[in-house]
Amino acid sequence: xxxxxxxxxxxxxxxxxxxxxxxxxxxxxxxxxxxxxxxxxxxxxxxxxxxxxxxxxxxxxxxxxxxxxxxxxxxxxxxxxxxxxxxxxxxxxxxxxxxxxxxxxxxxxxxxxxxxxxxxxxxxxxxxxxxxxxxxxxxxxxxxxxxxxxxxxxxxxxxxxxxxxxxxxxxxxxxxxxxxxxxxxxxxxxxxxxxxxxxxxxxxxxxxxxxxxxxxxxxxxxxxxxxxxxxxxxxxxxxxxxxxxxxxxxxxxxxxxxxxxxxxxxxxxxxxxxxxxxxxxxxxxxxxxxxxxxxxxxxxxxxxxxxxxxxxxxxxxxxxxxxxxxxxxxxxxxxxxxxxxxxxxxxxxxxxxxxxxxxxxxxxxxxxxxxxxxxxxxxxxxxxxxxxxxxxxxxxxxxxxxxxxxxxxxxxxxxxxxxxxxxxxxxxxxxxxxxxxxxxxxxxxxxxxxxxxxxxxxxxxxxxxxxxxxxxxxxxxxxxxxxxxxxxxxxxxxxxxxxxxxxxxxxxxxxxxxxxxxxxxxxxxxxxxxxxxxxxxxxxxxxxxxxxxxxxxxxxxxxxxxxxxxxxxxxxxxxxxxxxxxxxxxxxxxxxxxxxxxxxxxxxxxxxxxxxxxxxxxxxxxxxxxxxxxxxxxxxxxxxxxxxxxxxxxxxxxxxxxxxxxxxxxxxxxxxxxxxxxxxxxxxxxxxxxxxxxxxxxxxxxxxxxxxxxxxxxxxxxxxxxxxxxxxxxxxxxxxxxxxxxxxxxxxxxxxxxxxxxxxxxxxxxxxxxxxxxxxxxxxxxxxxxxxxxxxxxxxxxxxxxxxxxxxxxxxxxxxxxxxxxx
Numbered sequence: 001x002x003x004x005x006x007x008x009x010x011x012x013x014x015x016x017x018x019x020x021x022x023x024x025x026x027x028x029x030x031x032x033x034x035x036x037x038x039x040x041x042x043x044x045x046x047x048x049x050x051x052x053x054x055x056x057x058x059x060x061x062x063x064x065x066x067x068x069x070x071x072x073x074x075x076x077x078x079x080x081x082x083x084x085x086x087x088x089x090x091x092x093x094x095x096x097x098x099x100x101x102x103x104x105x106x107x108x109x110x111x112x113x114x115x116x117x118x119x120x121x122x123x124x125x126x127x128x129x130x131x132x133x134x135x136x137x138x139x140x141x142x143x144x145x146x147x148x149x150x151x152x153x154x155x156x157x158x159x160x161x162x163x164x165x166x167x168x169x170x171x172x173x174x175x176x177x178x179x180x181x182x183x184x185x186x187x188x189x190x191x192x193x194x195x196x197x198x199x200x201x202x203x204x205x206x207x208x209x210x211x212x213x214x215x216x217x218x219x220x221x222x223x224x225x226x227x228x229x230x231x232x233x234x235x236x237x238x239x240x241x242x243x244x245x246x247x248x249x250x251x252x253x254x255x256x257x258x259x260x261x262x263x264x265x266x267x268x269x270x271x272x273x274x275x276x277x278x279x280x281x282x283x284x285x286x287x288x289x290x291x292x293x294x295x296x297x298x299x300x301x302x303x304x305x306x307x308x309x310x311x312x313x314x315x316x317x318x319x320x321x322x323x324x325x326x327x328x329x330x331x332x333x334x335x336x337x338x339x340x341x342x343x344x345x346x347x348x349x350x351x352x353x354x355x356x357x358x359x360x361x362x363x364x365x366x367x368x369x370x371x372x373x374x375x376x377x378x379x380x381x382x383x384x385x386x387x388x389x390x391x392x393x394x395x396x397x398x399x400x401x402x403x404x405x406x407x408x409x410x411x412x413x414x415x416x417x418x419x420x421x422x423x424x425x426x427x428x429x430x431x432x433x434x435x436x437x438x439x440x441x442x443x444x445x446x447x448x449x450x451x452x453x454x455x456x457x458x459x460x461x462x463x464x465x466x467x468x469x470x471x472x473x474x475x476x477x478x479x480x481x482x483x484x485x486x487x488x489x490x491x492x493x494x495x496x497x498x499x500x501x502x503x504x505x506x507x508x509x510x511x512x513x514x515x516x517x518x519x520x521x522x523x524x525x526x527x528x529x530x531x532x533x534x535x536x537x538x539x540x541x542x543x544x545x546x547x548x549x550x551x552x553x554x555x556x557x558x559x560x561x562x563x564x565x566x567x568x569x570x571x572x573x574x575x576x577x578x579x580x581x582x583x584x585x586x587x588x589x590x591x592x593x594x595x596x597x598x599x600x601x602x603x604x605x606x607x608x609x610x611x612x613x614x615x616x617x618x619x620x621x622x623x624x625x626x627x628x629x630x631x632x633x634x635x636x637x638x639x640x641x642x643x644x645x646x647x648x649x650x651x652x653x654x655x656x657x658x659x660x661x662x663x664x665x666x667x668x669x670x671x672x673x674x675x676x677x678x679x680x681x682x683x684x685x686x687x688x689x690x691x692x693x694x695x696x697x698x699x700x701x702x703x704x705x706x707x708x709x710x711x712x713x714x715x716x717x718x719x720x721x722x723x724x725x726x727x728x729x730x731x732x733x734x735x736x737x738x739x740x741x742x743x744x745x746x747x748x749x750x751x752x753x754x755x756x757x758x759x760x761x762x763x764x765x766x767x768x769x770x771x772x773x774x775x776x777x778x779x780x781x782x783x784x785x786x787x788x789x790x791x792x793x794x795x796x797x798x799x800x801x802x803x804x805x806x807x808x809x810x811x812x813x814x815x816x817x818x819x820x821x822x823x
Contacts, residue, residue: 003641005634007601011730015113023746024075024118028527032072036528037063038507038567040536040544041078041125044104045085048111050576050583050609050621051537053593057606058573058615058685059535060117064726065679067118068750074528075118076510078125079105082133082499084162084178087432087471091464097432101128111593115602116729118746123513127502128432132509134455135519136502137437139551141448142558144438148194151446154332155264156425157292158186163469164429165190167498171292173300184289190427191436191495195550199224199419202549211569213616216541223542225420230404232339232413234259234312237320241267243312246334246418250403251396254388255341255362257352259312259323260305262331263288268308271323277309281325288327296327303328303351315412317389326351332422342378349378362387363396424547426498431462431471433496441483441490450484456492470494503544504551507531507566519560530563538572545570571683574618576609583621591621603728604630610685610727633731636696636724640717640735643703647714648740654711660702661709665757667698668716672753675723685727692723719751766817767798774801781815788814 018024028034039059042052063075086097093100105126112119125132143149157166161181170176171183195202203224206217229248236243243259261268263285272278284306288296295301305326312323328347329338342352343361352359361372365381372386385391391399407413427436435456437449449456459478462471472478472494483490511528512520536544548566555561575582578589596605608629613619656662671691678688699716702708718739725732725745736745760781767775775798779791789812792798798820805822812818 003638005637005731007603007633007731010734011114011116011602014730014733015116017733017744018116018118018746019113019121021744022122023744024120025122026072026074026120028524029072030527032070034074034528035066035071035533036074036531037066037533038076038510038531038535040534040540041080041503041506042108043083043085044079044081044101044108044126046104046107048108048593050591050593053115053605054576054609054615054619055535055537055573056112056115056117057609058571058683059533060115060606060729061610061679061685061726062533062535062683063118064729064746065750067746068722068726068748069680070749074123074510075120076123076125076513077112077117077119077121078123078506078510078513079108079127080499080503080506081105081126081128082433082496082502084164084430084432087430087464088162090432096460098128101126101432114597115593115606118729123510125506125509125513127434127499127506130455130457131514131516132506133434133502135509136434136497136505137449137454137456138451138519139505139555140434140497140501141437141451143193143554144448146554146558148197148554149191150194151189151191153187153189154425155185155187156190157183158188159183165425165427166292167425171295174290174292174295182290183292188427188429190425191438191493193424193426193550195424195547196419196421198550198553199226199421200417201553202421202546205549205553205564208565209567209570212567213538213570213572216538216545216570216572219541220546223421223546227418227420229416229418230407230413231335231416232407233315234339235315236267236271236323237311237313239271239310241270243267243323243337244335245337245339246416247339249341249344249400250407250413251385251388251391251399252341252344252362253314253316253339253403254391255343255360256314256321256339257342257358257360258321258340260326260329260338260340261308261323262329262336263325263327264331265325265336268325271310272308275309277307280306281308284325291327293330293332296330301327303347303354305351305355307355315407315410322357324351324355333420334418343372343375344378344380346378349375360387424498424550426501427495428498429470430496431458431464433499434502435472435478436493436495436497438493439481439483439490440493441486441488443488444483444485447483447485447490453484470496472496500543500547501551504547505555507534507548508552508555508561522560522562525560526562529561530565531567533569533571534567535571535573537575541572571615573615574613576619576621578621580620596626600626600630601633601730603633603731607633607689607728611689612686614686615683632693632696633728636720637731637735639696639699639703640721641738643699643713643717644738644740646708647710647717650710650714652711652715652718654709654715656712657709658707659761660705661712662757662761664698664702664709664712664716665754666760667695668719669753669757671695672719672723672751673758676750676753679726688723689727692720695720695723721745722748722751763815765792765815767792767795768817768819769801770821771819774798783814785812785814788812789818792818 037059039055063073067073081101086101089100090097157171159166159176159181161179176183203226227248230250231244231246234243272281305324307322307324310323311320313320340348342348342359363383364386365383370379382397385394385396385399404415437456439447441447459475461475461477463474464471479492481490481492512524552561552566556564581587583590608626612625656665674691675688678684721732721735762778763781764776764778766773777795807822809821
């Protein structure tokens with residue numbers, strides 16, 4: 001009777017087996033080389049989606065493969081569990097975010113286990129658990145004590161519906177990305193981390209990340225945005241004020257024809273107060289309330305400005321130029337002021353044309369195509385300085401240093417390095433986040449909570465319908481406390497931390513997740529860190545990965561991280577698409593992992609998602625592809641069960657006895673070599689699976705023969721199951737057991753290939769005539785060019801094809817093909 005592949009029974013059986021025996025538990029083993037494998041942990045929304053399944057399947061294959069290669073693999077999982085959705089659910093459903101979150105964690109943990117992922121669940125962390133956020137607060141205090149955490153007032157993006165600050169990236173077309181409410185500006189005192197102190201190291205150390213995709217490193221480099229130039233002082237005529245501007249092009253100073261202040265610059269209010277320009281300036285500022293900084297600097301919106309009635313004095317020629325405010329200049333980038341050179345900057349050119357401002361070229365590229373005094377657009381070509389006083393005639397690039405020397409000599413400016421990277425605003429006016437462990441005292445100012453009093457717990461007596469302020473302000477038991485320094489009255493900070501902080505160090509907590517006495521044992525961190533392979537979506541290329549690098553460097557500096565960089569290798573997997581689009585409820589193209597597991601089993605889901613596309617490419621969902629993967633597993637299952645009794649008494653030692661044995665041995669060892677290379681270095685899981693499918697076909701061919709080499713067959717079947725096991729662990733455990741093995745194959749060694757078996761006595765070659773394939777035949781491998789041609793020309797079909805034709809040229813490629821050119 002044919003054995004049925006009962007995937008539900010098999011998968012439930014082996015998941016229980018693994019859990020009861022703690023098969024995936026990992027400890028330090030100095031005898032083995034460690035391998036720390038980590039996928040980005042999920043937000044517990046309640047349901048896994050196919051993007052999760054792909055991410056974690058990729059990681060699980062690697063974890064199982066490297067374990068079989070003899071490495072001590074750390075493969076943990078946890079939950080990025082603070083955040084706005086839980087709080088919104090609390091308001092909507094009248095349920096505490098704590099319960100909503102932990103219910104979702106329980107659901108998603110069960111889903112992950114149902115997919116057979118090899119996580120060491122004893123290391124599980126959740127960022128919303130006090131045992132975790134205690135140490136988040138400890139890290140914040142270290143930042144504060146080292147002068148890297150500070151509070152200042154600043155205009156921020158504010159969503160009145162979510163009642164919280166939004167990062168620039170969370171404002172889309174002037175609206176909150178989550179609830180689509182128009183976003184305004186609000187002046188708030190906020191906590192910041194001085195990531196800018198690490199800008200140069202974050203940039204320089206990108207060269208250490210040889211195992212990262214170049215596109216990710218380029219994205220981080222652009223985000224940090226290092227510029228080398230000069231700060232230049234422009235006096236404001238009729239006042240004692242100075243506008244300091246940063247420029248990378250001091251060679252164009254003589255071409256400055258107007259200046260621009262950020263509308264929020266404090267000089268703007270000061271210069272226009274009680275003037276005819278005040279009302280128009282206020283109106284202009286109101287228009288900017290619903291635009292994020294990203295919107296203002298993008299190309300989506302017209303560049304708009306307003307003259308404010310004052311002039312700046314060009315330090316190079318003492319000419320007065322008008323001062324404008326404009327929507328594209330930001331207060332928190334550089335100095336909040338810019339000099340404008342319309343002839344040599346397209347944005348400045350368009351603004352100057354729009355507002356009728358002079359355009360003065362100061363570089364002559366000596367290009368007949370460019371009419372310097374009738375420009376249709378700005379140009380940045382290299383050339384000779386003109387209209388620039390004593391600098392005329394110099395090459396403009398060479399003149400840059402001379403301009404800076406002049407500015408420094410005359411005390412008009414100085415050489416400067418600038419970065420686009422801004423300090424990290426980490427305050428959030430929400431409840432469901434890590435409380436900021438700071439207390440304000442009228443006598444002492446801001447004081448950190450005592451370490452022995454951590455964690456500062458989230459209170460339960462809060463009101464979630466509070467508008468405008470953090471719900472923590474509604475808890476008197478939380479808000480009012482004692483100053484840790486002087487013992488007087490104190491008031492707790494009622495903002496919570498941006499959840500990006502929680503995910504910036506979780507990889508370090510995994511090394512010693514249950515330590516109550518210290519953040520982690522440094523010896524354990526030294527053994528496991530850095531993460532050898534990190535896996536996640538490319539959408540995290542900038543913020544999460546940059547913040548994690550920043551945290552790791554700070555923790556390294558204070559002696560808690562053993563390496564400068566947290567992640568040695570990075571794999572960014574592509575999205576899962578259906579019908580050419582990203583899966584989403586609104587498009588109605590979502591495929592539920594639970595439905596696939598219920599209908600086909602977890603192994604089929606894993607196999608398809610790993611076979612359909614290389615990890616870094618987008619994956620197009622295919623119901624037919626899932627069916628095909630299911631049929632393949634059924635085929636393998638039947639094969640192993642058909643052969644199990646036949647090979648039960650066979651030995652693991654075998655000899656090659658005939659050409660059929662040799663062909664099976666060749667295919668087997670080719671498959672092992674291909675799978676080893678694809679899984680160990682290239683992560684081309686799809687081609688590894690293809691090679692395994694070729695081996696299955698060969699085993700079906702071989703078993704139909706009369707005289708079987710049972711020892712070779714046993715060895716081949718065992719290798720098949722071992723190679724397939726990282727992809728489809730449940731069915732392979734079942735087949736492994738049926739083959740008479742008692743120990744879980746999780747602890748078995750990865751098969752090794754025999755180089756000698758990869759040499760074929762005969763190989764198939766292709767015969768082309770005028771570039772078209774006409775025949776395929778077998779010849780002895782390793783023939784010389786003359787011997788190779790002789791065999792080809794002896795082929796009867798070739799003789800017929802060449803009859804009556806003149807041979808012009810013969811192009812042989814020994815052991816592969818020959819192309820005969822005729823007329």
